Amino acid sequence: MKRLLSSLVAALCGIALAAPALLVSSTTPAAAANAGAEAQMLTLTNADRAANGLAPLVMDAGLTTIARSWSDQLMAAGTLSHNLSLASMLPSDWLTYGENVGMGSSPTTLETAFMNSPAHRANILGDYRQVGIGVDVRSDGTMFVTLDFMKTSGAVQAAACTSSNPPAVPSTAAARGYYVLGSDGGIFSYNAPFRGSVPGTGAIEPAALMAITPSQGGYWVLGRHGGVYSFGDAHYFGSVPGAATIDLKPTRTGNGYWILGQDGTVWNFGDARNLGSLPGVGVHTVAVKLVPTPSGNGYWILGQDGGIFSFGDAAFHGSLPGLHIANTSISMASTPSGQGYWVLGQDGGIFSFGDAAFHGSIPGIGCTSAQGVQLVSTVTGAGYYILSNDGRVFPFGDAPSYGQPASLNVSTLDLAVLHG
Numbered sequence: 001m002k003r004l005l006s007s008l009v010a011a012l013c014g015i016a017l018a019a020p021a022l023l024v025s026s027t028t029p030a031a032a033a034n035a036g037a038e039a040q041m042l043t044l045t046n047a048d049r050a051a052n053g054l055a056p057l058v059m060d061a062g063l064t065t066i067a068r069s070w071s072d073q074l075m076a077a078g079t080l081s082h083n084l085s086l087a088s089m090l091p092s093d094w095l096t097y098g099e100n101v102g103m104g105s106s107p108t109t110l111e112t113a114f115m116n117s118p119a120h121r122a123n124i125l126g127d128y129r130q131v132g133i134g135v136d137v138r139s140d141g142t143m144f145v146t147l148d149f150m151k152t153s154g155a156v157q158a159a160a161c162t163s164s165n166p167p168a169v170p171s172t173a174a175a176r177g178y179y180v181l182g183s184d185g186g187i188f189s190y191n192a193p194f195r196g197s198v199p200g201t202g203a204i205e206p207a208a209l210m211a212i213t214p215s216q217g218g219y220w221v222l223g224r225h226g227g228v229y230s231f232g233d234a235h236y237f238g239s240v241p242g243a244a245t246i247d248l249k250p251t252r253t254g255n256g257y258w259i260l261g262q263d264g265t266v267w268n269f270g271d272a273r274n275l276g277s278l279p280g281v282g283v284h285t286v287a288v289k290l291v292p293t294p295s296g297n298g299y300w301i302l303g304q305d306g307g308i309f310s311f312g313d314a315a316f317h318g319s320l321p322g323l324h325i326a327n328t329s330i331s332m333a334s335t336p337s338g339q340g341y342w343v344l345g346q347d348g349g350i351f352s353f354g355d356a357a358f359h360g361s362i363p364g365i366g367c368t369s370a371q372g373v374q375l376v377s378t379v380t381g382a383g384y385y386i387l388s389n390d391g392r393v394f395p396f397g398d399a400p401s402y403g404q405p406a407s408l409n410v411s412t413l414d415l416a417v418l419h420g
Contacts, residue, residue: 037135037143038064039165039364040107043349044325045124045131045147046363048115051326052125056347059366060150062091063132067146071134074101075144086148093153098123100147107135108323110145115324123149165360170400173420174378180387180405181210181414185221185229188410190393190403192418195219195232203229208246209374209414214254216418222248222259237269247289252296260290264301264309275299276311283309289331294338302332306343306351317341317354325351331375333384344375348386348394359383359397370394373412379419387415 046056070083080101083089090097100120104110114120128149136144177191185198185207198207198221205223212219218232226240228248237256247260256270264278264287278287278301286304293299298312306320306329317340320327331344340354348362348370359382362370370388377384383397391406393415405412 037107037137037145037358038133039361040350040358041111041133041135041145041147042131043345043347043351043361043363044107044111045133046347047325047327047345047349048111048124050347054125055129056363057128057131057149059363060130060132063130063148063150064134065132066090066134067132067148068134068136070101070146070148071136071144074103074146075136075138080144083146083148090150091152094150095153096127096151098126098128098149100124100149101145103142103144105141106143107145108325110143112324123147127151165364165396166358168360168396169382169398170395171380171398171420172400174380174383174398175385175400175417176420177402177418178376178385178393179210179212179219179416179418180391180393180412181207181221181416182405183207183411183413185223186410187219187221188405188408188412190405192402193232197221197231198223198229201229203227207413209248210416211248211250211257212416212418213250214252219416220248220250220257222246226259228257228259235270238267240267243267246287249290249292249299251292258290258292258299260287260301262287264303266290266299266301273312277301278303278309281309283307288329291332291334291341293334294336300332300334300341302329302343304329306345308332308341308343308353313338315339315354317356319343319353320351323351327351330372333375333377335377336379336381342375342377342384344372344386346371348372348388350375350384350386357382357397360394361396362386362388362394365394367392367394374415376415376417378417385415385417387412 102110128151130150132148134146180188187197208222208224210221213234218234220234221229226243226245228239230236244262250257251272256272258272259267266277268274289302291300293314298314300314301309308319310316328346334341340356342356343351350361352358373389374387383399386394391412395401
């Protein structure tokens with residue numbers, strides 16, 4: 001044990017102080033922990049581990065307390081240093097540990113700096129099971145971050161699904177109900193009127209997703225083989241039988257829609273205008289989502305690798321490959337202004353671009369078993385829902401909860417929200 005401790009201390013001393021930021025002294029008092037930034041750091045760290053074939057780290061409450069306390073000290077001092085007493089603060093069954101500290105402008109820039117530093121990268125990709133993260137933000141926006149990594153001899157207890165994200169502020173004005181789509185085209189209604197389902201029509205086609213009409217008086221269900229099923233005041237404008245389809249979005253009038261193919265092909269029906277497609281611009285990737293701009297005069301297409309492709313008046317605000325983040329992307333939502341968007345990773349992590357504010361993520365509440373399948377913003381943009389594959393609906397920000405289909409033991413694919 002003494003030899004192991006000695007080697008660890010040497011390793012810690014060998015970790016260069018990490019961030020690409022000017023060290024400036026400050027007398028600004030330490031602030032409370034920034035849970036939102038901590039959740040983003042966890043998402044980015046586990047995304048880098050996943051890209052290297054490693055299991056995600058579990059947020060440990062004890063380590064988080066230690067990391068937050070150290071970040072408080074770093075910000076109070078206005079400079080970086082390591083917690084040389086860390087070993088004495090860990091549980092007695094620890095086997096290995098490490099620490100990254102840094103200061104920078106955002107979780108993304110900090111994670112990039114860590115991964116570009118061999119010593120810090122070694123910690124992120126190290127043989128650890130648990131992590132504690134503490135982030136403080138100075139009045140000028142500078143973040144002070146501590147990541148404490150650990151592996152113990154005992155079993156790792158996954159954190160309960162209790163939020164360490166920014167506090168929820170649910171509002172019925174943000175969303176007044178939602179539908180959840182099952183893989184067979186079944187519809188589950190929560191504070192929303194049921195208007196029919198694919199099995200109810202006698203059709204047999206695996207579902208891909210659903211979309212609510214602008215009037216909110218009906219919805220469409222898109223089948224994976226190109227079929228379109230209309231319910232309520234949703235009108236049928238056409239379909240693409242035999243095509244591998246993954247998304248349908250209505251126009252602002254509800255008198256048309258776009259259908260997205262898995263290869264990025266866009267089909268337009270009714271008053272929907274075709275503004276471009278991935279094959280049309282020479283891009284060959286798996287497409288996963290089409291998101292119209294608020295004006296209806298453009299759209300973004302999300303690739304499975306997190307790439308964002310803009311058409312019409314859709315502005316480019318960034319992408320995962322542009323941040324050197326390797327994470328399978330599942331869904332995307334635009335802010336009400338169209339000046340930003342969120343991208344959902346397969347692990348339920350959220351990546352924010354432009355004026356999209358971070359309101360929380362599934363990894364940020366310790367639910368490492370949940371796999372994200374859909375992201376939907378509230379009408380205000382001050383919150384969003386994440387749907388997991390097992391039927392759990394996670395509300396963040398001002399998104400209110402109306403119910404969970406998880407108890408029904410069904411495979412869920414999509415979530416559609418009625419605006420307040």
